[in-house]
Amino acid sequence: xxxxxxxxxxxxxxxxxxxxxxxxxxxxxxxxxxxxxxxxxxxxxxxxxxxxxxxxxxxxxxxxxxxxxxxxxxxxxxxxxxxxxxxxxxxxxxxxxxxxxxxxxxxxxxxxxxxxxxxxxxxxxxxxxxxxxxxxxxxxxxxxxxxxxxxxxxxxxxxxxxxxxxxxxxxxxxxxxxxxxxxxxxxxxxxxxxxxxxxxxxxxxxxxxxxxxxxxxxxxxxxx
DNA sequence: AACCAGGACGTGA
DNA sequence: TCACGTCATGGT
Numbered sequence: 001x002x003x004x005x006x007x008x009x010x011x012x013x014x015x016x017x018x019x020x021x022x023x024x025x026x027x028x029x030x031x032x033x034x035x036x037x038x039x040x041x042x043x044x045x046x047x048x049x050x051x052x053x054x055x056x057x058x059x060x061x062x063x064x065x066x067x068x069x070x071x072x073x074x075x076x077x078x079x080x081x082x083x084x085x086x087x088x089x090x091x092x093x094x095x096x097x098x099x100x101x102x103x104x105x106x107x108x109x110x111x112x113x114x115x116x117x118x119x120x121x122x123x124x125x126x127x128x129x130x131x132x133x134x135x136x137x138x139x140x141x142x143x144x145x146x147x148x149x150x151x152x153x154x155x156x157x158x159x160x161x162x163x164x165x166x167x168x169x170x171x172x173x174x175x176x177x178x179x180x181x182x183x184x185x186x187x188x189x190x191x192x193x194x195x196x197x198x199x200x201x202x203x204x205x206x207x208x209x210x211x212x213x214x215x216x217x218x219x220x221x222x223x224x
Numbered sequence: 225a226a227c228c229a230g231g232a233c234g235t236g237a
Numbered sequence: 238t239c240a241c242g243t244c245a246t247g248g249t
Contacts, residue, residue: 067246104246105246107244109244143231163230214249215227
């Protein structure tokens with residue numbers, strides 16, 4: 001079972017996922033599970049502007065260990081108040097920001113993370129951040145940094161998350177204890193370095209895991 | 225009604 | 238390094 005085969009199998013089964021979800025983009029994904037919306041299936045021209053870029057980054061922080069529908073509530077609360085922007089986030093006192101993003105969980109920690117990131121983002125002045133610079137921001141770890149680079153900045157950085165580990169571990173392609181960078185290199189070495197492939201691969205693994213890796217014991221009907 | 229979700233950080237060994 | 242506790246809402 002090669003990663004290319006996994007990719008093609010999942011792509012054949014679910015089709016393009018069109019990540020990252022955006023509030024202003026209607027969900028048209030025929031394979032969507034649950035309440036997830038905001039797809040732009042088959043269109044890889046995103047983000048189309050700076051507002052969408054920041055929304056993706058904010059979502060990457062808010063979705064840490066959190067289900068997307070809750071993240072969407074928080075993002076919508078920010079958008080409704082017209083503060084889903086670096087300036088908007090920084091205009092709020094941290095407790096007020098925390099109240100707005102309450103639904104996403106860990107709201108105190110995430111309010112601080114959003115503010116730290118908004119300040120960093122402003123300092124970028126439109127430049128693409130390096131991975132190392134992102135990792136220096138408090139609240140941005142490896143997965144969050146790679147999600148931002150891959151989906152907000154169009155950089156070919158493989159995203160490894162709990163689902164990636166779960167699926168690849170179940171298929172015995174990686175050890176369950178392998179660290180982030182080990183799994184990342186494993187994937188990067190075996191898939192073509194292509195933006196579409198990277199974006200879809202991560203999204204497809206999430207979709208597949210949501211369908212078949214929610215509860216033990218796993219019985220994967222597609223991969224083995 | 226426990227269990228978990230597209231993690232990251234701080235601490236003590 | 239590494240294992241473990243902490244942060245917290247909402248769906249199943």
